[in-house]
Amino acid sequence: MKRILRFATGLLLIFSLATGCSTADTPKQASADPGGNQVSPAADQQVTLRFFHRWPRDPDKTYFEQVVKAFEQENPNIKIETEAVLNDAYKEKISVLLGTDNPPDIYFSWSGEYAYKFVRGGKALDLTSYAQEDKAWHDQLMESQLVPFTLDNKLYGVPLTIDGKTFFYNKDIFAKLNLAVPTTWSEFLSTLQTLKDNGYTPITFGNKAPWASSHYIGTLNQRMVDESTREKDYNRATGTFEDPGYVEALKKMQELIPYFNKDVNGLDHEFARQLFIDQKAAIFYAETAEVRLVEPKTKFPWGFLDFPAIEGGKGNPKFLTGAPEGFMISATTKHPKEAVKFLQFLTSKAQAEKFVKDVGKYSAVKGAVNANTATPLGIEAVERVTAAEGLALWLDTDLDIKIVDAYLAGTQQMLNGEKSPEEIMQDVRKAAQQVREQSK
Numbered sequence: 001m002k003r004i005l006r007f008a009t010g011l012l013l014i015f016s017l018a019t020g021c022s023t024a025d026t027p028k029q030a031s032a033d034p035g036g037n038q039v040s041p042a043a044d045q046q047v048t049l050r051f052f053h054r055w056p057r058d059p060d061k062t063y064f065e066q067v068v069k070a071f072e073q074e075n076p077n078i079k080i081e082t083e084a085v086l087n088d089a090y091k092e093k094i095s096v097l098l099g100t101d102n103p104p105d106i107y108f109s110w111s112g113e114y115a116y117k118f119v120r121g122g123k124a125l126d127l128t129s130y131a132q133e134d135k136a137w138h139d140q141l142m143e144s145q146l147v148p149f150t151l152d153n154k155l156y157g158v159p160l161t162i163d164g165k166t167f168f169y170n171k172d173i174f175a176k177l178n179l180a181v182p183t184t185w186s187e188f189l190s191t192l193q194t195l196k197d198n199g200y201t202p203i204t205f206g207n208k209a210p211w212a213s214s215h216y217i218g219t220l221n222q223r224m225v226d227e228s229t230r231e232k233d234y235n236r237a238t239g240t241f242e243d244p245g246y247v248e249a250l251k252k253m254q255e256l257i258p259y260f261n262k263d264v265n266g267l268d269h270e271f272a273r274q275l276f277i278d279q280k281a282a283i284f285y286a287e288t289a290e291v292r293l294v295e296p297k298t299k300f301p302w303g304f305l306d307f308p309a310i311e312g313g314k315g316n317p318k319f320l321t322g323a324p325e326g327f328m329i330s331a332t333t334k335h336p337k338e339a340v341k342f343l344q345f346l347t348s349k350a351q352a353e354k355f356v357k358d359v360g361k362y363s364a365v366k367g368a369v370n371a372n373t374a375t376p377l378g379i380e381a382v383e384r385v386t387a388a389e390g391l392a393l394w395l396d397t398d399l400d401i402k403i404v405d406a407y408l409a410g411t412q413q414m415l416n417g418e419k420s421p422e423e424i425m426q427d428v429r430k431a432a433q434q435v436r437e438q439s440k
Contacts, residue, residue: 164322292360
């Protein structure tokens with residue numbers, strides 16, 4: 001399965017098949033849909049779905065409560081029981097719940113390898129036939145955001161959000177120092193040095209939770225390593241990470257260390273973001289989803305700065321690091337038809353526009369981000385994601401967790417001056433070998 005997204009993919013072929021079939025419920029009995037999946041009993045029979053996500057705080061919490069209420073009003077025979085816990089707790093709990101006899105019917109998932117492990121473990125329902133059956137629903141979802149939920153030409157997840165990584169920069173500071181927006185790595189380093197020479201913290205960075213460094217590593221890997229090699233190495237069955245570009249990618253991150261704030265491993269990402277908001281740092285590497293967290297609090301003009309092209313790099317400089325997030329359905333749910341119906345409702349155009357406007361995140365539904373639902377900065381953020389020639393998925397969800405752990409632990413040590421790029425890659429290669437052996 002290709003880990004690097006291309007907007008022109010063969011995915012459309014999957015859903016261009018003529019279905020010509022319909023599913024009818026038979027009272028008191030289950031029937032089968034065109035894909036052979038079991039569907040639920042009679043429409044007037046009361047069913048309960050368990051819905052598990054990772055947003056227990058507002059505005060997300062209230063939004064999902066309203067979605068559930070609206071769906072239940074339209075479908076009085078379906079009751080939704082919701083549970084939500086924060087990120088790290090979610091990762092632990094979902095792994096446990098999916099191993100029980102009573103998993104949630106609908107559950108949140110990051111895309112890429114994080115989702116594929118559920119597929120390989122038989123925990124995710126194949127949604128291909130449902131997408132074929134409802135072409136109108138499928139076609140309103142961004143094609144590029146479906147790919148990271150697709151494995152072996154089968155769809156297993158429904159994208160809710162789109163997201164990408166870019167630098168936010170303070171336009172006032174750049175104007176004051178007469179700085180142009182850099183487009184190459186050498187220009188970028190020169191800009192950072194000028195900022196430092198003038199008393200500014202060039203880049204704010206908090207790596208207390210080391211996923212933050214994974215975004216730098218993932219982007220630098222994509223810039224330095226050619227796509228076919230990176231595709232092979234990110235595949236758990238074939239990855240070796242022998243290409244010298246991986247060491248060079250870490251060396252490029254080393255070059256940024258003098259321009260970060262002090263104690264990056266002791267500060268969290270939220271604190272780093274606040275430093276940018278408070279104008280104590282000129283640049284911040286952020287997700288487009290953070291526009292809503294920065295824009296209302298800033299009293300200065302700011303904009304987006306692409307991660308620069310690196311001289312000598314073999315990757316496509318017009319790619320963006322990012323990935324969709326969404327929902328999957330348990331392979332053992334007793335009510336697959338109702339579960340799909342809820343996800344179709346959740347990702348309808350009306351609900352998607354409400355999601356963008358009320359929550360401030362960006363929907364994978366085409367046209368949901370518009371002048372009525374988002375600010376000009378938000379619209380520009382989405383345009384940057386959709387205009388990219390491809391997406392390199394988040395490193396910490398696109399690689400096997402053993403390889404991720406080797407990368408992130410080693411990078412924290414590198415940021416403290418305790419480990420070299422070569423030593424980190426030795427650990428990564430060892431982890432990759434273990435993963436290859438386990439995948440046989």
